[in-house]
Amino acid sequence: MKKIAVLTGVTSGFGINWIEQISDIENYKIYVLARSQKKMDELLENSSLKNIEFIKCNLDSKVSIDNTIELLKEKVDRIDLLVNNAGLFLQEYTQNTDGIELMYFVNYLAPLLLTKGLSPLLVASGGARVVNTSSFQHLNVKKSQFTPATVNNFNALEVYRESKLFITMLTKQLANEYSDKLITVNCYDPGMVNTSMTKNVMDGYAVLRFLYPLLGKLIRTPAKGAETGVYLSTSSEIKNVTGHYFKDKKTKSFNKIVGNEIYNDLLIKRTNEVLSSLN
Numbered sequence: 250m251k252k253i254a255v256l257t258g259v260t261s262g263f264g265i266n267w268i269e270q271i272s273d274i275e276n277y278k279i280y281v282l283a284r285s286q287k288k289m290d291e292l293l294e295n296s297s298l299k300n301i302e303f304i305k306c307n308l309d310s311k312v313s314i315d316n317t318i319e320l321l322k323e324k325v326d327r328i329d330l331l332v333n334n335a336g337l338f339l340q341e342y343t344q345n346t347d348g349i350e351l352m353y354f355v356n357y358l359a360p361l362l363l364t365k366g367l368s369p370l371l372v373a374s375g376g377a378r379v380v381n382t383s384s385f386q387h388l389n390v391k392k393s394q395f396t397p398a399t400v401n402n403f404n405a406l407e408v409y410r411e412s413k414l415f416i417t418m419l420t421k422q423l424a425n426e427y428s429d430k431l432i433t434v435n436c437y438d439p440g441m442v443n444t445s446m447t448k449n450v451m452d453g454y455a456v457l458r459f460l461y462p463l464l465g466k467l468i469r470t471p472a473k474g475a476e477t478g479v480y481l482s483t484s485s486e487i488k489n490v491t492g493h494y495f496k497d498k499k500t501k502s503f504n505k506i507v508g509n510e511i512y513n514d515l516l517i518k519r520t521n522e523v524l525s526s527l528n
């Protein structure tokens with residue numbers, strides 16, 4: 250029987266390498282949630298990948314995510330692997346249609362809404378894995394208000410780092426919540442990978458822009474960037490491991506904020522306030 254995988258964030262960057270690598274290991278039916286069918290078609294044009302179905306989903310709105318969840322519930326009776334890899338870095342303050350800062354929404358709220366909405370299908374797998382893409386940048390958050398940024402206090406790098414702290418905290422929270430439901434939830438850092446996002450981050454800072462061409466071997470290829478996510482998706486070594494942060498296929502320490510109960514409660518409280526403001 251084919252395993253059923255649902256992935257976001259594969260239409261650029263290292264996501265397509267992730268699909269290629271898991272497909273070499275196991276036989277999957279893969280659902281790609283993305284906003285551009287054209288990009289997906291172009292990626293698959295010269296590829297031998299099979300069993301991939303595109304579902305249009307813009308992860309910047311709850312309505313689009315809710316519609317996708319309903320569609321998936323009609324299409325499949327279980328999900329064995331959910332990959333929350335989509336992410337974005339924006340130099341400028343940008344809101345979604347609900348008035349919420351976009352990096353906070355796409356990098357943190359979207360994985361939360363998608364995972365919770367799909368949880369009945371994950372439970373039905375009887376051994377599902379959720380893999381969230383975090384970042385080494387989450388380690389750089391010293392303190393946070395746990396709320397979406399506003400136009401008045403926007404600092405692009407800080408907001409991006411916070412969003413990655415939140416998805417790391419979410420990983421641990423969901424791992425606890427699903428511990429008796431045979432769902433594991435882990436996150437990881439892919440390292441610095443040669444993708445449009447890295448270039449976009451560096452373009453915004455004069456020093457980094459200068460350094461970009463010099464990075465050479467320090468920056469990973471997309472194929473290398475995908476490796477730890479693939480490991481978390483498929484390896485039998487970590488079948489029962491849940492609630493951890495990985496780098497290079499090894500568990501690493503979280504930012505101390507992640508393990509702090511007071512901050513976790515605060516994130517849940519603030520997140521619920523934001524969610525209750527959505528339609």
Ligand SMILES: NC(=O)c1ccc[n+]([C@@H]2O[C@H](COP(=O)([O-])OP(=O)(O)OC[C@H]3O[C@@H](n4cnc5c(N)ncnc54)[C@H](OP(=O)(O)O)[C@@H]3O)[C@@H](O)[C@H]2O)c1
Binds near residue numbers: 288383438
């Ligand atoms: N690159 C690095 O060095 C690095 C380091 C640490 C962590 N990460 C994380 O790794 C993940 C992948 O990053 P990457 O470097 O491969 O970046 P990327 O090349 O910019 O790819 C990002 C992916 O997310 C998708 N996405 C963004 N906003 C979306 C939305 N509103 N709805 C649906 N899909 C959306 C993009 O879709 P489109 O193709 O439609 O734009 C794209 O497929 C991200 O979570 C990122 O934060 C990257």
